Structures are given as structure tokens and as C-alpha cells.
Amino acid sequence: MPKPTPATLDEIDRRIIDTLQGDFPLCDRPYAAAAQRLGIEEGELIARLQSMLARKVLTRFGPMFQIERMGGAFVLAAMAVPAAEWDRVNSAVNAFAEVAHNYRRESALATPFNMWFVLATETKEGIAAAVEKIETATGLPVYPFPKLKEYFVEMKLVVRNAGEGA
Amino acid sequence: MSANDDLDRRLIVATQAGLPLVPRPYHALAEQLGTTADEVMVRMNAMEQFNLTVQLYLSDCFYYF
Numbered sequence: 001m002p003k004p005t006p007a008t009l010d011e012i013d014r015r016i017i018d019t020l021q022g023d024f025p026l027c028d029r030p031y032a033a034a035a036q037r038l039g040i041e042e043g044e045l046i047a048r049l050q051s052m053l054a055r056k057v058l059t060r061f062g063p064m065f066q067i068e069r070m071g072g073a074f075v076l077a078a079m080a081v082p083a084a085e086w087d088r089v090n091s092a093v094n095a096f097a098e099v100a101h102n103y104r105r106e107s108a109l110a111t112p113f114n115m116w117f118v119l120a121t122e123t124k125e126g127i128a129a130a131v132e133k134i135e136t137a138t139g140l141p142v143y144p145f146p147k148l149k150e151y152f153v154e155m156k157l158v159v160r161n162a163g164e165g166a
Numbered sequence: 167m168s169a170n171d172d173l174d175r176r177l178i179v180a181t182q183a184g185l186p187l188v189p190r191p192y193h194a195l196a197e198q199l200g201t202t203a204d205e206v207m208v209r210m211n212a213m214e215q216f217n218l219t220v221q222l223y224l225s226d227c228f229y230y231f
Contacts, residue, residue, distance in 0.1 A: 027207075028203065029190060042189060062183070
């Protein structure tokens, strides 16, 4: 993944990110309600979100559904991909709608796994089917790592000015 | 699968890329899904009853465990 250019965020952008994480109104005009809390106009909030998405400061702005409570499943999966075959396998894996957050990773330990991604399916049974489809498409084994216990997932970010100490 | 479950599923698909950036996003979703904005809000609230969140993912800062 290419390293993103550092984002240029002004004070209002930073307040938008800080304020909207974890809380967005459910009402007829939610952007207007959120904008009011931020002391800006509805149109400005929408325009700033559009701009941050276009600049890839934000990669998504939308609801996070608890798909596991609705019968769906998330599983971390890994593959050991030979360097010479990386591009082919990467394209094949990314073509599946069930795949998200695909990263090439290195490890100090002697693990052969260098490609890690998350499989998300509508049913728990869908994971095995997705693994099989990816194995067929790539010709390589896919190793799912089902979680034993969930400790902590939520991450909220506080956006500061460069040089502003913690 | 009940009609409600199907609406939940379609709502997830419809918001996968994000919430529409229009003044009335729930109305826009309702129109797209053939339902009412009230129903969309009720479903979204029910689906996220533990955690009604709008997440902002900052590039290069999303972690899975």
C-alpha cells in the first residue's frame, strides 16, 4: 500500500473528526444537526466530509453495523504468497467482495505468512465457502484465524496539530 | 429470511460505501430501498442498539485484531 501523503487538516476538519466518531444523529437532517453542534453550516459539513474523502483523509464515512449480532462473521485470514506471484495473487484475492483490509506484512518471526486480510460474510458458514473460493482462484492455501475472544475493538482518534504534544 | 432481515441486509449493502452525503441521507436510502426514512432510522437504530456509531477511518490508521 503506498504511503499516504500527510493530510492537511484545519481546525474545523479536526473538530469534525473528533466530534463525529461514535456519534451521528438519526433524524431528518443529521448533517444539519451535527453541523449545529460544530457551529458550522450543514453545507459546509457535507462539503468538508466530501473533501476529506476525496483527499483520502477519511476512507469511509458511514455506519458500522454489528454484523456478528446479525448472524454474519468476520475472520482474519492469512496466506503465504511467493514474492514472484504477489501481484497475481493480490489481484485475485482483492476481487472477492468478502475480502477487506488486505495488507502485506512482514514478521521478525519465521512465519511464512505475508498476506493478511479480513473475510466478512453474511453467515458463519460463508467463511468456509469464501476460503475455498479464494484457494481455487489463487491455487494457494488460505488459513483462517478465528478469534477465541474479543478484547477490545473500538478505536477513536484524536486529531492534533503537528507538533502539538500529548 | 423475513422482510425485516432482508431490509437490514439491504441497508448494510446500501451503506457499505458510506452514508450518502446529502442533506437527507436516510430519505435517500429509503428511496433507494423502497421504504420510508422512519423505517430506515428505526432499522439502523435497532441494528446498532449497542453501539450507534459513525466511524471515520483515517487512512493508514485502521487496525484489526
